Amino acid sequence: PRGAAAPALAMESMFEDDISILTQEALGPSEVWLDAPGDASLGGDMCSASHFALITAYGDIKERLGGLERENATLRHRLKVYEIKYPLINNFGEEHGFSLYEIKDGSLLEVEKVSLQQRLNQFQHELQKNKEQEEQLGEMIQAYEKLCVEKSDLETELGEMRALVETHLRQICGLEQQLQQQQGLQDTAFSSLSPPLGPPCADLDLHYLTLRGGSGLSHAGWPGPAPSVSELERRRLEEALEAAQGEARGAQLREEQLQAECERLQEELKQLQETRAQDLASNQSEREMAWVKRVGDDQVNLALAYTELTEELGRLRELSSLQGRILRTLLQEQTRSGGQRHSPLSQRHSPAPQCPSPSPPARAAPPCPPCQSPAPQRRSPGPPC
Numbered sequence: 001p002r003g004a005a006a007p008a009l010a011m012e013s014m015f016e017d018d019i020s021i022l023t024q025e026a027l028g029p030s031e032v033w034l035d036a037p038g039d040a041s042l043g044g045d046m047c048s049a050s051h052f053a054l055i056t057a058y059g060d061i062k063e064r065l066g067g068l069e070r071e072n073a074t075l076r077h078r079l080k081v082y083e084i085k086y087p088l089i090n091n092f093g094e095e096h097g098f099s100l101y102e103i104k105d106g107s108l109l110e111v112e113k114v115s116l117q118q119r120l121n122q123f124q125h126e127l128q129k130n131k132e133q134e135e136q137l138g139e140m141i142q143a144y145e146k147l148c149v150e151k152s153d154l155e156t157e158l159g160e161m162r163a164l165v166e167t168h169l170r171q172i173c174g175l176e177q178q179l180q181q182q183q184g185l186q187d188t189a190f191s192s193l194s195p196p197l198g199p200p201c202a203d204l205d206l207h208y209l210t211l212r213g214g215s216g217l218s219h220a221g222w223p224g225p226a227p228s229v230s231e232l233e234r235r236r237l238e239e240a241l242e243a244a245q246g247e248a249r250g251a252q253l254r255e256e257q258l259q260a261e262c263e264r265l266q267e268e269l270k271q272l273q274e275t276r277a278q279d280l281a282s283n284q285s286e287r288e289m290a291w292v293k294r295v296g297d298d299q300v301n302l303a304l305a306y307t308e309l310t311e312e313l314g315r316l317r318e319l320s321s322l323q324g325r326i327l328r329t330l331l332q333e334q335t336r337s338g339g340q341r342h343s344p345l346s347q348r349h350s351p352a353p354q355c356p357s358p359s360p361p362a363r364a365a366p367p368c369p370p371c372q373s374p375a376p377q378r379r380s381p382g383p384p385c
Helices: 002-022 040-082 106-192 202-212 226-337 344-349 368-372
Strands: 086-089 095-098
Touching: 040 106, 040 226, 106 226
Parallel strands: none
Antiparallel strands: 086 095
């Protein structure tokens, strides 16, 4: 039992090491989950539920593998128990050991051996299948982590694009305010610089110089190149506004594309989780049905083996009691005749030839064949006298 329990303990320790990668306790204090979303309100519940489902499925697979290993060890122990000797005690108080190979026929042992080998092959096949399912589960976990990383990257990029859009909007608002201020100043300048009725004076020229910085003013009091400079500045501001609006439209389009990509990834993740849940449910139902069927077959086989063993033991007891009766009858006839007075050593030397000696009685003739049938089985023990 110790040698059979060693593989089961090794298997359990191996799976306990593997399950630690899915638990948060195995992480360090400075480590976090790979699929932890940036915003807890976006996908915290979904990520925690998916992790709980993965951990539950993984633990179920580990428990079933450990159960299979323990059942395999139990079957090996039973096979060893079948090979031990079953001691039998006859009516004379002597103990005879009959091994399993002397009790059962070779064909029955061969059938049991083939059945146990088939059962062992089934267990190995199911173990290999569970390992493949474990590998598939690991691949699904890796794909899930990859999708979570991509989702976090897209959310980060989306945040950057939103910040850029806000920056462009602030620039556009600032440019519009500057344009309005320039237009207001231009309107004020044009309204104040209407042509005078009389000749221009020095105070008016000074006022023009104060408003426009003294550049482009003629001696007549009318602005020279000032309208062209304001027009160029207005056009420059309009071009900057159009460029900022184009950048804002591009950023908005990029934001819509990123949102569509994020929604597509969320749908794909949801479909993957549903498919994984359906696969786990179908595999679990199939394993439960196979487990129930296998347990029923094992119980039936054990009951049949126990029944056959009981019948064989009963037959051997009857045979030993019949031999004891025959020997007692022979001893009684020898004591009655009184013609032969030999020592018990000479009678113990060869008990088999004494069977055909009492030929006159007719009742001793039928038991001779059963007396000769177990002769090959009595090679090791001594005479029953």
